[in-house]
Amino acid sequence: MTLAPQRPGAGGPAVDVDEIVAQRVRLRGEARELLGVTGEGGPPVKLRTVVKENKVGFYPLAALGTLSIIDTFQGYAFTVLTPEISRSLGIGLGTLSLLIVLKTLALTLAPLSIAALVQRHPRRALVCLITAAGWSVTTLYTGFVTATLILALVLVLDGASSGSTTVLHPPLLMDYYPPATRVRVLSIYTAFNNFGNVLAPLLVALLAGVLGYTWRGVFLVFGLACLIVLPFMLKLRDPGFGRWDTEKLKATVHQATDELDPDDAELGFFEITRRLFLIPTIRRLLAGFAVFGMLYVPLATFLSFYLDEELNFGPGQRGLFYALTSASTIVALALYGRRGEAMFRQDPGKVIRYAGFQLAVGVTLICLAVVSPFTWLTLMLFTLSTAVIAVLSPALAIVTLSIVPAQMRPHAGALYGIFFGGVGGIAGALLLGGVQSRYGTAGALVSLALPGVAGSLLLARAAPCVQPDMDRMIDEVLETEQLKQVKAAGGHLPMLSCKGIDFSYGQLQVLFDVDFTVDDGEMVALLGTNGAGKSTLLKVISGIGLPSSGHVRYRGQDITYLDAERRTRLGITQIPGGRAVFGPLTVLENLRSYGYTLGKERKNLDDLIEECLEAFPRLAERKTSLASQLSGGEQQMLGLSKALIMRPRVLVIDELSLGLAPIIVGQLLEMVRRINATGTSVVLVEQSVNIALNLVEHAYFMEKGEMRFDGPAADLLARDDLLRAVFLEGSTAAT
Amino acid sequence: MGRTGRRAVLLAALAGWCLSLSGCVPQGLAFKVDERLRFIAPEDRATVRLPVTVDWEIEDFEITGPGGEPRAGAGYFAVFVDETPMPAGKDLRWIARKDRSCRESEGCPDEEYLNTRGIYTTTDTVLVLDQLPRGRDEDRRERHRVTVVLLDASGRRLGESAFAIAFDVQRKAD
Numbered sequence: 001m002t003l004a005p006q007r008p009g010a011g012g013p014a015v016d017v018d019e020i021v022a023q024r025v026r027l028r029g030e031a032r033e034l035l036g037v038t039g040e041g042g043p044p045v046k047l048r049t050v051v052k053e054n055k056v057g058f059y060p061l062a063a064l065g066t067l068s069i070i071d072t073f074q075g076y077a078f079t080v081l082t083p084e085i086s087r088s089l090g091i092g093l094g095t096l097s098l099l100i101v102l103k104t105l106a107l108t109l110a111p112l113s114i115a116a117l118v119q120r121h122p123r124r125a126l127v128c129l130i131t132a133a134g135w136s137v138t139t140l141y142t143g144f145v146t147a148t149l150i151l152a153l154v155l156v157l158d159g160a161s162s163g164s165t166t167v168l169h170p171p172l173l174m175d176y177y178p179p180a181t182r183v184r185v186l187s188i189y190t191a192f193n194n195f196g197n198v199l200a201p202l203l204v205a206l207l208a209g210v211l212g213y214t215w216r217g218v219f220l221v222f223g224l225a226c227l228i229v230l231p232f233m234l235k236l237r238d239p240g241f242g243r244w245d246t247e248k249l250k251a252t253v254h255q256a257t258d259e260l261d262p263d264d265a266e267l268g269f270f271e272i273t274r275r276l277f278l279i280p281t282i283r284r285l286l287a288g289f290a291v292f293g294m295l296y297v298p299l300a301t302f303l304s305f306y307l308d309e310e311l312n313f314g315p316g317q318r319g320l321f322y323a324l325t326s327a328s329t330i331v332a333l334a335l336y337g338r339r340g341e342a343m344f345r346q347d348p349g350k351v352i353r354y355a356g357f358q359l360a361v362g363v364t365l366i367c368l369a370v371v372s373p374f375t376w377l378t379l380m381l382f383t384l385s386t387a388v389i390a391v392l393s394p395a396l397a398i399v400t401l402s403i404v405p406a407q408m409r410p411h412a413g414a415l416y417g418i419f420f421g422g423v424g425g426i427a428g429a430l431l432l433g434g435v436q437s438r439y440g441t442a443g444a445l446v447s448l449a450l451p452g453v454a455g456s457l458l459l460a461r462a463a464p465c466v467q468p469d470m471d472r473m474i475d476e477v478l479e480t481e482q483l484k485q486v487k488a489a490g491g492h493l494p495m496l497s498c499k500g501i502d503f504s505y506g507q508l509q510v511l512f513d514v515d516f517t518v519d520d521g522e523m524v525a526l527l528g529t530n531g532a533g534k535s536t537l538l539k540v541i542s543g544i545g546l547p548s549s550g551h552v553r554y555r556g557q558d559i560t561y562l563d564a565e566r567r568t569r570l571g572i573t574q575i576p577g578g579r580a581v582f583g584p585l586t587v588l589e590n591l592r593s594y595g596y597t598l599g600k601e602r603k604n605l606d607d608l609i610e611e612c613l614e615a616f617p618r619l620a621e622r623k624t625s626l627a628s629q630l631s632g633g634e635q636q637m638l639g640l641s642k643a644l645i646m647r648p649r650v651l652v653i654d655e656l657s658l659g660l661a662p663i664i665v666g667q668l669l670e671m672v673r674r675i676n677a678t679g680t681s682v683v684l685v686e687q688s689v690n691i692a693l694n695l696v697e698h699a700y701f702m703e704k705g706e707m708r709f710d711g712p713a714a715d716l717l718a719r720d721d722l723l724r725a726v727f728l729e730g731s732t733a734a735t
Numbered sequence: 736m737g738r739t740g741r742r743a744v745l746l747a748a749l750a751g752w753c754l755s756l757s758g759c760v761p762q763g764l765a766f767k768v769d770e771r772l773r774f775i776a777p778e779d780r781a782t783v784r785l786p787v788t789v790d791w792e793i794e795d796f797e798i799t800g801p802g803g804e805p806r807a808g809a810g811y812f813a814v815f816v817d818e819t820p821m822p823a824g825k826d827l828r829w830i831a832r833k834d835r836s837c838r839e840s841e842g843c844p845d846e847e848y849l850n851t852r853g854i855y856t857t858t859d860t861v862l863v864l865d866q867l868p869r870g871r872d873e874d875r876r877e878r879h880r881v882t883v884v885l886l887d888a889s890g891r892r893l894g895e896s897a898f899a900i901a902f903d904v905q906r907k908a909d
Contacts, residue, residue, distance in 0.1 A: 087882055087897035088765075090822035090829070144764065146822075208768070214895070217766035309878075312780065 031474040044341040060176040065192025072196035073222040074139040081215040106159030108422035111167035111414035116269040125236040134161030140223020143216040166417040171409035175239045184337035186394035191333040197326035201319035242406025275561040281469040284462035286419045291455035293424020306441040329390035336391040349463040355395040356459030362389035363452025403469045493556040495520045501550035523682040525692035528702035542574040543567045571649030580639035583628030594645040612641040633664030652683045769896035782903045786865045800858040805887040815882040816853035826890040
C-alpha cells in the first residue's frame with residue numbers, strides 16, 4: 001500500500017508504507033534493546049561498570065537522592081510534632097487536619113503544573129533546585145509561624161514545592177542513566193528516600209527529645225540543614241529528554257536532523273495527559289496506584305495508632321520502630337535492584353506480575369502481624385511487610401516511565417502522584433477511618449487486605465499490556481522519524497493519513513484497523529451504509545474522537561491526540577452532518593462566528609463574509625433571519641460558508657445532500673468543486689453513491705467499521721458486491 | 736557568569752530573602768523546651784481510675800493568682816482536659832469566641848462555663864478530676880490528655896509553653 005498514490009495534484013515520489021512497516025519491525029528489536037529489554041535471562045552487568053562505560057557518574061543519583069532525603073524533613077516533623085504545634089498555637093486538631101488536607105491537595109495537584117512547566121523545555125534540573133529551595137525556606141519559616149493562616153500558606157507552599165520529587169526525579173534519573181541500570185538506579189533512589197525516613201525520625205528524636213528543642217527549633221534546624229545541603233546540588237544539569245531511549249530510537253532511523261518544525265503539532269499539557277489515559281497499561285497501573293495508595297498512604301498513620309494503643313509504644317519507641325522498618329526497606333531495595341533489572345530485561349510485564357505478588361505477600365504479612373500473639377513477632381512481621389511493599393515503588397515506576405516517550409514522563413509522574421496520594425490516599429483514609437471507628441485500629445489494619453488483593457489483581461491485569469504498549473511507543477517514535485526522513489529526502493507525504501485506526505464507544509468497538517488517505521488538493525469520497533463508521537472516522541480526523549490505537553497524520557505530523565480546536569487552526573475543518581449551524585443566531589452572526597478561529601486574519605472577516613454572500617445569493621437575502629428558520633438547503637449553504645471563511649487545507653463534509661432537493665444539491669456540489677479548485681483537499685462523506693462518484697476520482701467504502709474498498713471511483717461502481725445492498729436505487733438525483 | 740554561578744547567585748538571593756523574613760519574626764517564640772513544670776502524678780501513659788489526681792511542680796514561676804499587675808514569671812495555671820489551649824497572649828475569653836450567647840453575657844466565660852468544657856484555672860499545683868467524659872466506644876481504651884499552661888495576673892497565656900500528660904482511664908464498673 002502506498003500512502004500517496006499518484007493522484008492528480010500529488011507531487012514527488014510515492015511513499016511505500018509497507019516498506020516503512022517492514023523497516024519498523026526490523027528496528028523494533030533494536031529499539032527494545034535500547035530500552036533495556038533484551039529478552040535475556042541471567043544477571044545484569046555491574047552498575048558501576050555501566051556507569052563508568054557511559055561516563056555518567058553517580059553525582060545525579062546522589063544529588064537527587066539527597067534532595068529526596070531532605071524533602072522528608074518538613075513532612076515528618078509536622079506529623080510527629082502535630083500535638084505540640086496544636087498546643088502551642090492553640091489550633092484544634094480538626095483545623096490541623098484541614099491544613100494537612102490542604103497540603104495534600106497542593107502536593108497532589110502541583111505536579112501537574114510542574115509537568116506543564118517542563119514539557120517543552122528540558123529544565124527539570126533547574127525546577128528541581130528551585131522547588132528544593134522553596135521547601136527549604138518553607139521548612140525554615142515553619143519555625144516562625146504564629147497564626148493559622150500563615151501555617152496554611154507555609155504548608156501549601158511546602159506541598160507544592162515537594163511535588164517536584166514525584167514528577168521530576170524519576171524521569172530525570174531515566175534520562176541520566178542508561179536503560180541497563182535503571183531498575184537499580186530507581187531502587188537506590190527509593191532507598192535514599194527511605195533513608196530520609198530513617199534519618200528524619202531520629203533527628204526529630206535527637207532534637208526534641210535529647211537536645212530539648214521545641215517544634216519551632218526542630219523546623220529551624222531542618223530548614224537550615226536543607227539550605228546548607230542545597231549548594232552541593234548546583235551542578236545538576238538537565239540531560240535532555242530521552243537521551244538514552246527516545247532520542248536514540250529516533251537516531252536509529254536517521255542521524256541527520258530534519259528541517260520540519262514540529263511545534264505546530266506538539267501536544268499540549270492536557271493533550272498529553274489525555275493521551276496517557278489511552279494507554280491500556282497506564283490506565284491499569286493508575287488504577288493499581290490508586291489502590292496501592294489506599295493501602296500505603298494511611299498505613300503509617302494507622303500503624304502509629306496501633307503501636308500506641310495496642311502495644312503502648314511512646315513517641316520515642318515509635319520513632320525507633322519506624323527507623324528500623326525504613327532501614328529494612330533499604331536492605332530490601334538493595335536486594336531487589338539487580339533482580340528487578342534482570343526481570344525487566346527479560347520481560348517488563350514480569351516486573352509488574354512480581355509486584356502484584358509482592359503486594360499480596362505484603363498485606364498478608366500485615367494481617368499476620370495484627371493477629372500475632374507475640375509483640376516481637378508482630379514487630380518483625382510489620383517490618384517484613386514494609387520491606388516487601390517498599391520495592392513496589394521502583395517496580396511500578398520503571399514500567400510506567402518506560403512505556404511513554406521521555407517528554408511525557410513528568411506527566412506520567414504527576415498522574416502517578418494524583419492517583420497514589422490524592423485518589424488512593426484520601427479513599428484509604430476514609431475507608432480505614434470508617435473501619436477503625438467500628439472495629440478499632442487492628443480491624444483497620446486487617447481491612448488493608450481488601451485494597452491489597454484488589455491491587456494485586458489490577459497489577460496482574462496490567463502485566464500482559466506492558467510489552468504491546470512498549471512496542472506501540474517504539475512504533476510511534478520510529479514512524480514519526482521515518483516519515484520525517486522521507487520528507488527530508490524529498491519524498492511526498494499525503495496531506496492527511498489515518499493508519500490502523502481502532503475506535504470504541506465505551507466497550508463497543510466501531511472502527512477496526514482503518515486506513516484512509518487524502519492528498520494535497522484531492523477530493524475523495526467516503527462511502528458506506530448507515531452505521532458503517534464513516535462519521536466516527538470523521539470524528540477521529542477532526543479530533544472530536546480519539547482512537548484507541550492507530551495514528552492520524554497531517555502534513556506528516558502526528559495529530560492523533562491533538563485537540564479539535566488546534567486541528568481547526570492547523571487547517572482541518574469539518575462540516576458536520578445534518579444542520580451544521582447555530583440555530584438561535586442569524587445568518588450573519590453564524591458567518592461571523594466562523595471567524596473566531598482566524599486569528600490575525602480576522603480583520604478581513606467582513607470581506608470574507610461578503611464573498612460568502614456573493615457565492616450564495618440566497619443567504620444574502622436572508623442574512624438577518626435566524627439560522628433555525630432557514631430551509632435545509634439554505635442551512636447547508638450556511639454550513640458550507642464555513643469553508644469559504646476559514647479557508648481550510650482539508651475540508652471534511654458529512655452528508656451534504658441528505659434530504660435536499662436535487663437542484664439545491666447541484667448548487668452545493670458546484671460550490672464544493674470551487675472550494676476544491678482553490679487547492680483545498682475535500683473529504684466527502686455520502687450515502688448517495690452517484691453523487692459522490694460523479695464528483696471524485698478516488699473513493700473509499702466502509703462496512704461494519706472496516707475499510708472494504710480503497711481505489712478509483714470508477715472501480716467502485718463495478719463492485720456490485722459492495723454497492724448492491726446499499727444505495728444505488730433512489731440516488732439518481734445528482735449533479 | 737556560568738550556570739553554576741547564576742544558580743549560586745539565585746541561592747544567595749533566597750538566603751537573603753530568608754534573612755529578611757527573619758526580621759519579621761515575632762518576639763517571644765520558644766525554640767527550646769520549657770522545663771520549668773514537671774508532672775508528679777499520674778505517670779505519663781499510665782492507666783488510672785477515677786478520681787484522677789493531677790499533681791505537678793514548677794520552678795522559676797511565682798504563683799500569684801489572678802489580679803494585680805501582670806508580669807513575666809508570675810501568675811497562675813489553666814488546665815485543659817482533652818482541649819486545645821488558647822494561643823499565647825490570649826485570655827480565656829478566646830475559648831468562648833465562637834459562642835455568641837457567652838460573648839453577650841457579662842462575666843462569661845465564668846468558672847462553671849469553663850469547667851463544663853474541661854477547663855480549670857487554679858493557683859494550686861494539684862487538680863482532682865472526679866469526672867471525665869466517656870469515650871465514644873466503650874470497648875476501647877479511654878485516653879485523656881491534660882495540658883497545663885501558664886497565665887499572667889490578667890489571665891493571658893504566658894508564652895507558648897504547654898505542659899501535657901496523657902493517661903488511660905479504667906472505669907470502676909469494669
